[in-house]
Amino acid sequence: MAHELETLANGQTAFASARLTAWHQLGTVTDGCMTAQEVMSKAWLGGWEVRKIALQGIEVTERGVTKVDCPDKYMTVRTNPATGQTEYLGVVGEDYSVVQNEQVAETLNLLVDASGAHFETAGSMRKGRSVFVTMKLPTAMRIAGVDDMDLYLAATTSHDGTAALRLDATPVRIVCANTQALAYQRSRSSYTFRHTSNVTSKISEARQALGLMWEAFAAFETEAEKMINESLTMGEFEKIVAQVWPLADDASDTARNNAKQRNATLRYLIRDADTQKAIKGTRWAGYQAITEYVDHFAPAKTDLVRASRALTGAGADLKARAFELLAV
Numbered sequence: 034m035a036h037e038l039e040t041l042a043n044g045q046t047a048f049a050s051a052r053l054t055a056w057h058q059l060g061t062v063t064d065g066c067m068t069a070q071e072v073m074s075k076a077w078l079g080g081w082e083v084r085k086i087a088l089q090g091i092e093v094t095e096r097g098v099t100k101v102d103c104p105d106k107y108m109t110v111r112t113n114p115a116t117g118q119t120e121y122l123g124v125v126g127e128d129y130s131v132v133q134n135e136q137v138a139e140t141l142n143l144l145v146d147a148s149g150a151h152f153e154t155a156g157s158m159r160k161g162r163s164v165f166v167t168m169k170l171p172t173a174m175r176i177a178g179v180d181d182m183d184l185y186l187a188a189t190t191s192h193d194g195t196a197a198l199r200l201d202a203t204p205v206r207i208v209c210a211n212t213q214a215l216a217y218q219r220s221r222s223s224y225t226f227r228h229t230s231n232v233t234s235k236i237s238e239a240r241q242a243l244g245l246m247w248e249a250f251a252a253f254e255t256e257a258e259k260m261i262n263e264s265l266t267m268g269e270f271e272k273i274v275a276q277v278w279p280l281a282d283d284a285s286d287t288a289r290n291n292a293k294q295r296n297a298t299l300r301y302l303i304r305d306a307d308t309q310k311a312i313k314g315t316r317w318a319g320y321q322a323i324t325e326y327v328d329h330f331a332p333a334k335t336d337l338v339r340a341s342r343a344l345t346g347a348g349a350d351l352k353a354r355a356f357e358l359l360a361v
Contacts (some may be wrong), residue, residue: 035262036209039157041077041115047157048208051169055154055208066151069138076155078134078164081111084194085131088124109134109192116259122162123193130228134164137188140198140226141168143236147185154208156232162193165207187216198226201267202237215349222252259361261317267300270319273358277323277351291332298330299323316359323355 036057039047048060053066061075073079085107092099109131111123138152149171157164170184187207190198199222205216217223224239226232280292302322303309312318327348 036211037158038209038307039160041075041360042113042116044075045115046078047114047161048154049156050154051152057209060156067153069135069142069152072152072155072166073135073138076157076166077114078138078155078157078166080114081161081192083109083111083122083131083133085109085125087130095132113161113190120161123191123195125194125228129194130194132190132226132232134166134229134230137164137166137190137198140200140232140236141166141186142238144200144240145170150186154206156208158210158213159193163189163191163196164215165189167207168343169206183231185216187213189213194228197228198232200224200226201232218349256360257317260320260359261312261315263316263361264314264360265316267304270299270303270322271296273319273355274323276358277355295326295331299326302326302330315360320355320359324352327351 036059038057038059041047045061046059048055049072050060052063052065054062063071063075067075070079088103088106088108090101090103092101105127106124107127107129109121109125109129110119112118113120125291137310138155141150141152145168148161150168153167153169155164155166165187167185167187170186180202182326185203185205185206187201187203187205188198189201189207190196201216201220203220204214205212205219207213207216226235226239274296278292280288284292297323302325303318304313306322306325308325309318309322312321331348
């Protein structure tokens with residue numbers, strides 16, 4: 034899957050990130066945290082004025098041209114942030130209520146109040162048909178007091194009627210279509226606003242629903258802490274690696290050689306890598322070693338290919354399988 038980020042007529046990518054460059058190396062990277070207003074500006078999400086207009090069909094026959102009104106459907110359009118031109122987004126029903134990008138950011142602001150959370154990323158995809166905005170929560174999940182995992186509150190929506198405004202509490206930082214899909218997969222709690230209701234009136238309801246995320250994160254933390262408190266021998270680790278990357282009896286010499294090189298790298302990562310020092314000899318270290326291999330060491334033609342693979346498809350599946358096998 035491509036990143037699907039929108040490229041505007043002025044050559045800019047409609048994406049912004051706080052402090053960190055995304056794997057696709059596109060968009061604007063800021064030196065510090067962003068406010069709601071800044072994230073709208075930096076990601077080219079502000080001033081779209083998404084709206085519904087009457088929908089009309091045109092029939093051309095031998096008798097001439099006939100305009101046909103569509104009374105129960107409407108076209109959604111926006112003002113392009115670079116050209117100022119009106120652009121088509123999608124077709125929606127009578128009850129569809131437009132949600133502006135600014136409202137998406139404001140919804141996140143209202144949910145977190147003065148918690149210290151800050152805007153982390155935002156972007157436009159599919160030529161403005163869908164957008165995402167994420168905030169980084171101030172407190173990371175700490176596994177057994179030694180291993181931190183960042184947490185995010187993500188808001189995603191569409192302007193073409195294909196998706197509602199959705200909020201997710203997730204450990205995934207959204208920077209593209211790939212990571213948005215992964216954020217959904219790893220979401221610990223979510224809430225959906227239909228485009229037929231007043232978004233701001235639902236904030237208290239959303240707070241209650243997302244309050245469950247702390248229970249879900251706590252459950253994951255407990256599961257991970259069991260792994261960090263359970264020892265793992267090298268023999269056990271190698272058996273798990275063999276299940277994550279099974280080698281057929283009739284595998285070719287090339288496949289066997291690749292497996293030999295992969296296993297050597299994995300042994301280094303779990304035994305000697307600095308990244309594993311604090312958790313060395315545990316099942317959590319086994320999981321982190323496999324994750325590090327997939328993300329940074331697995332052979333790839335380019336860094337872009339490696340990053341994309343690590344986030345979706347085979348890479349994500351390998352990490353999920355490893356967690357399943359190493360969980361206590």
